[in-house]
Amino acid sequence: MAAVDISPAAALHRRARYPSSTAVVYEGREVTAAELGRTVGEFAAGLSERGLRRGDRIAYLGFNSVTFLETLFAAAHLGAVFVPVNFRLAADEVRHILNDCGAHTLVVEEGHREVVESVLADVPARGHVLVDTDPACPAVPEGVWTALSGLRGPDRPVRQPVALYADDLAALMYTSGTTGRPKGVMLTHGNLWWNAVNVDSVVDTRSDDVNLAVAPLFHIGGLNALTLRTLVRGGTVVLRRGFDPAQCLEDLVRHRVTSLFAVPAMFAALARVPGFAEADLGALRAAVVAGAPVPPQLIRDYAEHGVLLQQAWGLTETAPFATYLPAGMTLEKTGSAGVPMPYTEIRLTHPGTGAGIDGPDVRGEICVRGPNVTAGYWDNPDATHAAFDDMGWFHTGDVAYRDKDGYYYIVDRLKDMIISGGENVYPAEVERVLAELPGVLEAAVIGVPDPKWGETVLAVLSCTEGTKPTVEEVREFAAGYLARYKLPTRVLLIDHLPRNASGKLAKAELRQWAEAKTP
Structure with missing residues (x-):
């Protein structure tokens, strides 16, 4: 069977043939698929002129924005590797990531330039691009770095996106580093693509979805739970630079949002906004919650409002979902993280012996295997070897049990x-x-x-x-x-x-x- 091109840039290129389709609503401005596709192609051409090649790493540091998405798609257009950097990191942490990934090019918003400049002498990046195309960003000083606007324009020859296959590296997403230095999780285009297949197989998602993106896009949940699949399938992403509970509620109602990914703390904050109880959230059919334990009362509170929170579980390493609780089981199995995604395998093992656990209600380490699971950690064979066993199972470090009906309940982290x-x-x-x-x-x-x-x-x-x-x-x-x-x-x-x-x-x-x- 011949390999299939699953490049997100190619999917955007196809979508751009429908010029009136709105791809992104960003801070009050509508961006059509044609406009986004054209900008991505020009940006990719400009980056190519500056020496960015297939396999090179391009890092982005800034808030949620259209430019974030343009950088991701431009990287895919060239076959480069996208490295989103947590904008809350300190200078030493940014230095570590840029050195660890060997970034070729940096794309940075003005509000984060000084942090990056403080470590530039210690990192290998040759291209330094400052975002000057976004009115929502701070003003850019003249004569500082290379202006993003200078890399775009209709005078550049725009080539077709390169073909990308399942094993091609798409992104390096760095773990939160709660146990030490962040590790670069290698996510292939196959990992990202198979997560979308999993999601579309069990979640009520559609090609014309309106997805609200308020979780940080540098986080795998914010980026790949729903946002990326919405863009490449033909839907609209309502994109906010950050999460503001009152604004979030307004967006849900005004834009008739159909899908939303958020962590429990965000859903809890949203429920405390004055007017939440009266708000019309009837369009919201895919409200997915993950990233932290979900209080059962939160699920009950939303159910009373007619919204069934659908709990999922996974990690950066699983791109992100490994299990999912269908909406119809929200109240019957409150607190459960659901069942394995259709194209993902799950097993429990005894933490001490590694022996498999077959019976119900026995706690063990949850292990994952499937096409959405990372190939390993960037330039870190020891960490990769420690995370995978000889049968290819990824050991997550999370403790869980399975009830008699086959539904999983995440208990905690082993280390906690x-x-x-x-x-x-x-x-x-x-x-x-x-x-x-x-x-x-x-x-x-x-x-x-x-x-x-x-x-x-x-x-x-x-x-x-x-x-x-x-x-x-x-x-x-x-x-x-x-x-x-x-x-x-x-x-x-x-x-x-x-x-x-x-x-x-x-x-x-x-x-x-x-x-x-x-x-």
Whole structure:
């Protein structure tokens, strides 16, 4: 069977034949597919003139924008590798990523130029492009870097996109680095394409979808859960530079949004916007939530509003989804991450022995195999070898169990497990219970040293104004749901829980904060 060209640039090129089709609505401006396709082709030609070749890495640092998407498609147009960089990173972290990927070209928004300039002497990039084509970006000083507008224009000969196949490298997406230096996850065009096939097989997605993109595009969920597939299939992406709950609600209603990916904290913030209960969200049929444990009460709250949150689970390494809970099972299996995607395999293994787990309700490490799973980590064979076994299973480090009906429930990260008096305590299990406590907005659980038990459970809570639960009140509430050894022995109250750019709880930061608060 002959290889098939699955380049997203080729798909955009085909779509651009329909000039009136709106591809992106960005900060109040409509961009047609024809306009986007033409701009991408010109940009690719300009980058080619500056020496960007197939396999070279092109990094982007900035907020969500049309330019972000143009850079991704221009990279694919040439067969280059796209490297989106987390805009919240410090200079040393940016230096590490640009060096690790060996970036050939940098595309940067003005608001992030100074961070990049502080490390330029230490990175190999030869091309430095500053975004001057976006009115939503800060003003660009004259004579600084190469202006993006200078790389585009109708005078450049625009070639057809190069053919790209399943094994061709599409992007390097760097992990959040919660356990050390970020690793570059190698995602092929096959990984991205098969995730779209999985999504379109089980989620109620359509070619004319209106997708609201408010999660960071440098994160695999924001980019590849729904946004990229919407663009290449013919839908419209309503794109915001960042997430503002009130603006999000307005966009959902005004644009009759049909699909949305967000992390639980974003859905929770959206539900607290005045007017949410009265808002018409009848068009929203694919509301996918992932990236962190989902409180059951959040699912129930949205169901009362007529929106069935569809929980999914995965990682950057799975591009992103490995499991999905169909909308029709949202209330029956509340809290479940669903069943394996159609073209993805899942198995549970004993963390100590690696032996497979076949029975229900037994906790083990969740492992994934399939065409949407990364080929490994960029220039890091040791990390790649450690993550994959001899049968090609990717070991995720997440703990899960499967119920008698075959639905998976994610328990926690192996590394976050608390061992108290010889008993295993999974923080996410305790967090789900504490999130049900009246007045609690968010809950995080970490292990802290204890002279008697080795470790004990500390609950860090963010609450509504005037709510200040004591440790006794927390324990009394949780005792109805949890074994005694899982109950918090200390409670600390905080205004907002720290999260990384992917929306995940920053447990390391919480531990440091808790140590500082310990008498």
